Amino acid sequence: xxxxxxxxxxxxxxxxxxxxxxxxxxxxxxxxxxxxxxxxxxxxxxxxxxxxxxxxxxxxxxxxxxxxxxxxxxxxxxxxxxxxxxxxxxxxxxxxxxxxxxxxxxxxxxxx
Amino acid sequence: xxxxxxxxxxxxxxxxxxxxxxxxxxxxxxxxxxxxxxxxxxxxxxxxxxxxxxxxxxxxxxxxxxxxxxxxxxxxxxxxxxxxxxxxxxxxxxxxxxxxxxxxxxxxxxxxxxxx
Numbered sequence: 594x595x596x597x598x599x600x601x602x603x604x605x606x607x608x609x610x611x612x613x614x615x616x617x618x619x620x621x622x623x624x625x626x627x628x629x630x631x632x633x634x635x636x637x638x639x640x641x642x643x644x645x646x647x648x649x650x651x652x653x654x655x656x657x658x659x660x661x662x663x664x665x666x667x668x669x670x671x672x673x674x675x676x677x678x679x680x681x682x683x684x685x686x687x688x689x690x691x692x693x694x695x696x697x698x699x700x701x702x703x704x705x
Numbered sequence: 706x707x708x709x710x711x712x713x714x715x716x717x718x719x720x721x722x723x724x725x726x727x728x729x730x731x732x733x734x735x736x737x738x739x740x741x742x743x744x745x746x747x748x749x750x751x752x753x754x755x756x757x758x759x760x761x762x763x764x765x766x767x768x769x770x771x772x773x774x775x776x777x778x779x780x781x782x783x784x785x786x787x788x789x790x791x792x793x794x795x796x797x798x799x800x801x802x803x804x805x806x807x808x809x810x811x812x813x814x815x816x817x818x819x820x821x
Binding site: 641 | 740749750751752754763764765766767799807808809811812813814
């Protein structure tokens with residue numbers, strides 16, 4: 594199975610400051626179609642996960658452009674340009690290229 | 706709008722079989738696949754398996770011997786059955802949209818506790 598390694602495990606950020614989360618996969622996530630099925634999810638406390646970004650960098654509808662995704666092959670990053678209170682929770686990367694699909698262990702974003 | 710809702714028992718005895726239902730609305734199961742994902746309390750997410758829009762299935766090899774996923778398209782329902790439950794199967798079980806809009810929509814989840 595593809596191992597997704599997320600860092601850091603936790604992140605303490607002041608409101609208005611930037612945040613960055615790294616996700617590395619144990620093998621290339623480029624699929625046979627040429628697309629890279631790397632997603633970012635946010636799970637707020639007590640809620641189901643919510644997809645924020647798909648195909649590395651495409652923002653889901655309603656997701657503010659403070660969020661951005663980048664990367665290729667095995668190395669990916671989620672950036673928040675200015676953290677807001679509503680951004681708190683656990684962020685997961687998720688690869689959808691290889692079966693079984695696998696998740697990173699999560700990064701908990703907390704307020705400083 | 707697209708919605709998924711899980712239902713089933715809250716408590717299951719160890720060694721017994723878990724049966725969960727995912728009832729969907731806003732889309733047809735012949736147009737979307739449905740995935741099951743689970744999350745032990747306070748822990749991370751595990752992909753369990755998928756039923757594709759054509760009715761084919763794929764399973765996580767770690768669970769394959771115990772897991773089956775089926776559906777009733779006329780009722781817009783997807784079914785998960787997993788046997789030989791152990792206490793470490795205690796988790797929140799989610800159903801999620803698969804192909805073509807992978808992981809875009811999640812159910813609220815249902816907590817299943819396995820009691821020894």
